[in-house]
Amino acid sequence: MKKFSRIAIANRGEVAVRIIRACEEFGIETVLLHSEADVGTRAYRMATKKICIGPSSTSESYLNIESNIKGALAGGAEAIHPGFGFLSENADFAEACEKAGLVFIGPSSDSIRLLGDKISFKNLAKQANLPLIPGYEGDDQSLERLLSEVEKIGLPAIVKAAAGGGGRGMKLIKTIAEAAELIESSKREALSAFGSDKVFLEKYLGHAKHIEFQVFADSNGVVKHLFDRECSVQRRHQKIIEEAPSPSLTDELRRQMGEVACRVMALGKYRSAGTVEFLLHEGKFYLLEVNTRLQVEHPVTEEVLGVDLVKMQILAAQGEPVFQENQALAPRGHSIECRIYAENPFLGGVPSTGVLGKVIWPDGPGRRFEYGFEEGDEITSFYDPMISKVIVWDETRDRAIQKMKRVLKDSIIFGVYTNIPYLIEILSHPEFVQGTMTTQFIEKYFSAPLEKPELNAEEKMFVEAAMKIGLPFDGISSAKSPWQSFWKDK
Amino acid sequence: MSNTFQLIKGQLWIHFEGRTFIYEGENSQSAAIQSQSGEILSPMAGKVIKVSKSIGQTVKKGDLILVIEAMKMEYSLKANSVGIVEQIICQQGDQVELGKLLVKIKVEKK
Numbered sequence: 001m002k003k004f005s006r007i008a009i010a011n012r013g014e015v016a017v018r019i020i021r022a023c024e025e026f027g028i029e030t031v032l033l034h035s036e037a038d039v040g041t042r043a044y045r046m047a048t049k050k051i052c053i054g055p056s057s058t059s060e061s062y063l064n065i066e067s068n069i070k071g072a073l074a075g076g077a078e079a080i081h082p083g084f085g086f087l088s089e090n091a092d093f094a095e096a097c098e099k100a101g102l103v104f105i106g107p108s109s110d111s112i113r114l115l116g117d118k119i120s121f122k123n124l125a126k127q128a129n130l131p132l133i134p135g136y137e138g139d140d141q142s143l144e145r146l147l148s149e150v151e152k153i154g155l156p157a158i159v160k161a162a163a164g165g166g167g168r169g170m171k172l173i174k175t176i177a178e179a180a181e182l183i184e185s186s187k188r189e190a191l192s193a194f195g196s197d198k199v200f201l202e203k204y205l206g207h208a209k210h211i212e213f214q215v216f217a218d219s220n221g222v223v224k225h226l227f228d229r230e231c232s233v234q235r236r237h238q239k240i241i242e243e244a245p246s247p248s249l250t251d252e253l254r255r256q257m258g259e260v261a262c263r264v265m266a267l268g269k270y271r272s273a274g275t276v277e278f279l280l281h282e283g284k285f286y287l288l289e290v291n292t293r294l295q296v297e298h299p300v301t302e303e304v305l306g307v308d309l310v311k312m313q314i315l316a317a318q319g320e321p322v323f324q325e326n327q328a329l330a331p332r333g334h335s336i337e338c339r340i341y342a343e344n345p346f347l348g349g350v351p352s353t354g355v356l357g358k359v360i361w362p363d364g365p366g367r368r369f370e371y372g373f374e375e376g377d378e379i380t381s382f383y384d385p386m387i388s389k390v391i392v393w394d395e396t397r398d399r400a401i402q403k404m405k406r407v408l409k410d411s412i413i414f415g416v417y418t419n420i421p422y423l424i425e426i427l428s429h430p431e432f433v434q435g436t437m438t439t440q441f442i443e444k445y446f447s448a449p450l451e452k453p454e455l456n457a458e459e460k461m462f463v464e465a466a467m468k469i470g471l472p473f474d475g476i477s478s479a480k481s482p483w484q485s486f487w488k489d490k
Numbered sequence: 491m492s493n494t495f496q497l498i499k500g501q502l503w504i505h506f507e508g509r510t511f512i513y514e515g516e517n518s519q520s521a522a523i524q525s526q527s528g529e530i531l532s533p534m535a536g537k538v539i540k541v542s543k544s545i546g547q548t549v550k551k552g553d554l555i556l557v558i559e560a561m562k563m564e565y566s567l568k569a570n571s572v573g574i575v576e577q578i579i580c581q582q583g584d585q586v587e588l589g590k591l592l593v594k595i596k597v598e599k600k
């Protein structure tokens with residue numbers, strides 16, 4: 001296969017930036033396929049070419065297969081990188097790319113159908129005798145049937161979108177009384193986010209750890225796992241903090257799970273980067289699902305292994321070898337990722353939208369910032385609340401935690417509220433520090449909104465007085481206190 | 491570590507010793523959420539995707555009134571008091587701004 005000269009990006013935000021960077025380093029041009037709302041974004045400013053594929057609403061732009069294909073062809077791209085979310089796990093999209101003569105940077109449409117469809121995956125794993133969570137994944141999607149299956153499985157149970165990911169459409173059913181409303185809500189969210197309202201049910205395993213294995217399969221069928229990540233810190237089934245390696249695995253468990261992960265991907269004739277997710281419950285592991293795409297949290301694997309997964313995806317899509325001969329894959333040190341969400345932590349995490357003011361990332365060794373928006377860009381209500389990711393690497397887990405806390409304290413985002421204060425609290429919690437947290441960690445310790453930091457009486461007086469007389473507020477101060485500088489700048 | 495500040499649309503944003511303080515104006519999210527008067531205000535910019543009650547219906551505190559979608563997540567807005575739905579100032583599909591009055595409930599006196 002020949003090398004690509006131009007790649008289209010069917011995504012937005014920080015992941016679009018991540019892909020553009022990889023392309024730039026390979027000398028490949030990029031075509032950003034964007035919605036009307038996303039003109040004021042960093043990816044838009046960076047891409048070689050930009051093609052508007054539709055209005056703000058995701059169903060008319062980022063989730064529209066035809067518009068994306070047309071855009072990529074019009075932009076003269078030979079391949080499409082779907083990023084994560086949107087159409088990244090949509091087999092019909094991969095197939096449409098294949099038919100249009102565009103290389104889909106990811107697995108084949110057949111592999112996505114086999115592994116990415118959560119129901120087909122469960123059937124495949126069942127046949128191969130791999131460990132699964134008890135549940136219902138039948139074709140009968142009527143509310144009556146789903147309700148009766150919930151009773152059969154026993155409570156608590158979980159309803160999930162068959163085509164889903166990232167916690168969208170996922171609901172925890174604790175009582176029969178609320179089951180119908182939760183199932184319907186799940187179906188609506190699934191339809192809006194993934195274009196399919198098919199759901200399945202699973203027994204809810206309490207106090208489990210979320211562990212996943214990064215797998216990469218090159219075009220020659222060589223399947224290797226790139227070790228584990230732990231993502232137990234989740235809220236509303238949405239990951240918040242991820243790390244590599246997991247602090248919870250023994251060498252033996254790591255070996256066994258890695259083997260199962262590779263087996264699953266080989267069964268699905270997988271190609272490119274993918275992730276096999278597990279729950280670790282009372283020392284036993286269960287297969288959860290396969291994400292047939294790059295993951296949001298891929299950077300922590302990159303940091304501990306010294307690899308570039310996006311470049312590996314591009315190489316594999318070009319039919320080139322990905323693994324070096326005798327390449328030793330062994331994690332070194334520890335990496336943590338924090339997802340920065342535009343939400344108000346003092347009001348229980350409701351979305352916060354608006355135009356960004358100052359944004360300052362405190363860079364330094366072992367600090368990585370993946371962001372898609374800069375000062376003046378608008379964070380709208382149309383898309384995911386994740387506006388950036390902060391990733392750190394250090395020699396030990398303790399030092400990585402220490403570094404992350406410092407970095408978050410020095411990261412400045414004005415204009416929208418973010419979950420940064422909340423992240424700092426989580427990183428300081430003894431259960432997180434010990435590494436014993438489970439997927440119930442947030443619910444257990446952080447269900448109440450954070451206390452809003454208040455200015456003290458003296459500071460308040462300064463601010464009010466200063467606002468009244470209209471001082472030049474725009475500026476960075478080297479003074480010890482901003483209150484001082486209000487008066488100095490006069 | 492840098493301390494910095496910026497005035498954005500009447501709100502003062504201050505980053506000081508590792509924390510961000512926001513000196514909010516009147517149209518704040520907390521005011522919209524903590525409304526107790528029987529008025530249901532939109533706590534965020536988003537889209538109304540479901541209106542569960544109609545005018546004249548009796549509601550109790552905690553009853554689902556409508557569902558708003560923002561950033562691909564659904565948020566349920568519930569009745570903040572016992573009463574009768576008096577006015578519905580939005581419909582399914584509407585894009586609404588933070589602080590917009592969506593539903594008015596005539597609060598029942600105890």
